[in-house]
Amino acid sequence: MDISEKIKDDILNSRLPKGQPLRQKDLSVRYSVSRIPVRDALLSLKAEGWLVPNGKAGVMIPDLNWQEAEDLSFMRAELECQLLKLAFDHITQRDIAAARDFLEALNEKNLTLIHRGELNWCFHDSLYRAADRPTLHREVERLNRQAVRYLGFQYGPLAYRQTSQHQHEALLGFVESRNKHAALVLLRQHIEEAGALLANYLKEIE
Amino acid sequence: MDISEKIKDDILNSRLPKGQPLRQKDLSVRYSVSRIPVRDALLSLKAEGWLVPNGKAGVMIPDLNWQEAEDLSFMRAELECQLLKLAFDHITQRDIAAARDFLEALNEKNLTLIHRGELNWCFHDSLYRAADRPTLHREVERLNRQAVRYLGFQYGPLAYRQTSQHQHEALLGFVESRNKHAALVLLRQHIEEAGALLANYLKEIE
DNA sequence: ATTTTCAAAAATGTATACAAAAATAGTCTT
DNA sequence: AAGACTATTTTTGTATACATTTTTGAAAAT
Numbered sequence: 001m002d003i004s005e006k007i008k009d010d011i012l013n014s015r016l017p018k019g020q021p022l023r024q025k026d027l028s029v030r031y032s033v034s035r036i037p038v039r040d041a042l043l044s045l046k047a048e049g050w051l052v053p054n055g056k057a058g059v060m061i062p063d064l065n066w067q068e069a070e071d072l073s074f075m076r077a078e079l080e081c082q083l084l085k086l087a088f089d090h091i092t093q094r095d096i097a098a099a100r101d102f103l104e105a106l107n108e109k110n111l112t113l114i115h116r117g118e119l120n121w122c123f124h125d126s127l128y129r130a131a132d133r134p135t136l137h138r139e140v141e142r143l144n145r146q147a148v149r150y151l152g153f154q155y156g157p158l159a160y161r162q163t164s165q166h167q168h169e170a171l172l173g174f175v176e177s178r179n180k181h182a183a184l185v186l187l188r189q190h191i192e193e194a195g196a197l198l199a200n201y202l203k204e205i206e
Numbered sequence: 207m208d209i210s211e212k213i214k215d216d217i218l219n220s221r222l223p224k225g226q227p228l229r230q231k232d233l234s235v236r237y238s239v240s241r242i243p244v245r246d247a248l249l250s251l252k253a254e255g256w257l258v259p260n261g262k263a264g265v266m267i268p269d270l271n272w273q274e275a276e277d278l279s280f281m282r283a284e285l286e287c288q289l290l291k292l293a294f295d296h297i298t299q300r301d302i303a304a305a306r307d308f309l310e311a312l313n314e315k316n317l318t319l320i321h322r323g324e325l326n327w328c329f330h331d332s333l334y335r336a337a338d339r340p341t342l343h344r345e346v347e348r349l350n351r352q353a354v355r356y357l358g359f360q361y362g363p364l365a366y367r368q369t370s371q372h373q374h375e376a377l378l379g380f381v382e383s384r385n386k387h388a389a390l391v392l393l394r395q396h397i398e399e400a401g402a403l404l405a406n407y408l409k410e411i412e
Numbered sequence: 413a414t415t416t417t418c419a420a421a422a423a424t425g426t427a428t429a430c431a432a433a434a435a436t437a438g439t440c441t442t
Numbered sequence: 443a444a445g446a447c448t449a450t451t452t453t454t455g456t457a458t459a460c461a462t463t464t465t466t467g468a469a470a471a472t
Binding site for chain 3: 227229230231241245262263264
C-alpha cells in the first residue's frame with residue numbers, strides 16, 4: 001500500500017483533519033517517509049479531486065457536498081450508459097465471468113471502503129471494457145474513483161448496499177440474456193437513484 | 207511561465223521527442239532546474255493526460271489519435287450542452303461582456319497555441335460560469351484543456367479558425383437574444399463538427 | 413543464430429539540507 | 443481598540459546526495 005492509498009484510506013475513515021490545511025511535515029512523520037513522496041502523493045490526490053488547494057499554500061480535504069454528489073452521478077449516468085451501449089454487442093463470456101467474480105467478491109461483509117469501491121468499479125469495468133474506447137473509459141474510471149469518497153454514506157447511514165447489489169445482479173442478468181435496452185435503462189436508474197438518494201441525504205444533514 | 211507550462215508548449219510545438227520516454231535528467235538540464243520540480247510537473251501532466259506512463263519507469267508523449275479526438279468531443283458535447291442549459295437563464299450582462307472580450311482577443315493573428323486554447327476556453331467559460339455547478343464545470347474544463355493538444359491540427363492543416371470564430375459569434379448572438387434552443391443546438395454542432403472534422407483528418411493521415 | 417543470464421549502467425525513488433515564500437504574532441500608530 | 447506594519451517562525455519549494463529499481467548490453471549456453 002503506497003502513501004497515496006494510505007492517505008485515501010485515512011480520509012475515508014476521517015483519520016485526517018478536515019477544514020484545515022494538511023502539512024507535508026505532519027504527513028511525512030505520520031507515514032514515516034520524507035516529504036518528497038508526500039508531495040508526490042498530494043499532487044496526485046489533488047489531480048484526482050481527493051484534495052483541494054488551500055489558499056496560496058497547502059491542500060485541504062474538501063467537504064463532501066450534495067452538489068458534487070449530484071454532478072458526479074449525472075456525469076456517470078450520461079457517460080457510462082453510452083459506454084455500455086458501445087460495449088454491449090461485444091461483451092464476451094469471459095467479460096461476464098469476470099463481472100460475476102467481482103459481484104461474488106462484493107458479497108463479503110468485511111471489506112474496507114477502498115476495497116469495496118475498487119471491486120465495484122471492477123464489476124462495471126468488466127462490462128464496459130468491450131467498448132474499446134480508451135479515452136471515454138479513462139474518464140469514466142476517473143469519475144468512479146472520485147465517487148468512492150461518497151461510499152461511506154451509501155454503505156453506512158443509507159444502507160444502500162443490498163439494493164445496489166441486487167441491481168448489479170439484475171444488470172448482469174440482462175447482459176447475459178442480451179437484453180440491451182433493459183440493461184441500459186437499469187444502469188441509468190442504478191446510477192441516478194443512488195445519486196439522488198445520496199444528494200438528498202447530504203442536503204438534509206447539511 | 208512555470209515548467210509544466212513550458213513542457214506543454216514544447217509538446218505542442220514538437221520540440222520534445224514523441225515515442226520515447228522523457229528522462230527527468232534531460233528535462234532538468236533543458237529547463238535548468240533540478241529533478242524535483244520536473245517530477246512534480248510530470249506527475250501533474252500525467253494526471254491531465256498530456257503524458258502517459260512508459261512501462262515501469264518514465265513517461266511518454268502519447269500519439270494524437272482520432273479515437274481520442276472523437277471521445278473528447280463526444281464528452282464535451284454531452285456535458286457542455288448540459289452546462290450551458292443550466293447556465294442559460296442566469297447569464298448576466300457582465301458574463302456576455304466578458305465573452306465578447308475573449309472573442310475579440312481571439313481575432314489576433316499571432317497567438318501561441320497555448321494562449322489561443324486558453325482564450326477559447328475562457329470564452330466558453332464565460333457562458334458556463336452562471337450554471338454554478340463546480341464539479342461539472344471542473345470536469346468540462348479538464349476536457350477542454352486536454353483538447354488543446356489537438357488545436358495544432360485545427361488551426362493548422364484544417365484551417366478551422368475562421369469557421370470556429372464565426373460559430374462563436376453566432377453563439378454569443380443567440381445568448382444575447384436569449385434564444386436558448388438555438389444556442390444549445392449551435393453549441394452541440396460547434397463541438398461535434400470540429401470533432402468529426404478532426405477525427406476524419408487524423409484517420410486519413412494515420 | 414537465438415535465447416538466457418548476469419553484471420554494469422542508467423534512470424527513478426527517497427532522504428536530507430538549504431532557499432524562498434507564506435503565515436503568524438507582536439508592536440506601533442492612529 | 444482596530445488596523446497596518448515588521449520581525450519571527452513556519453511551511454513549502456528546490457537542490458544535492460544517496461538508495462533502489464529498471465534497463466541495457468555483452469557473454470555464455472542451447
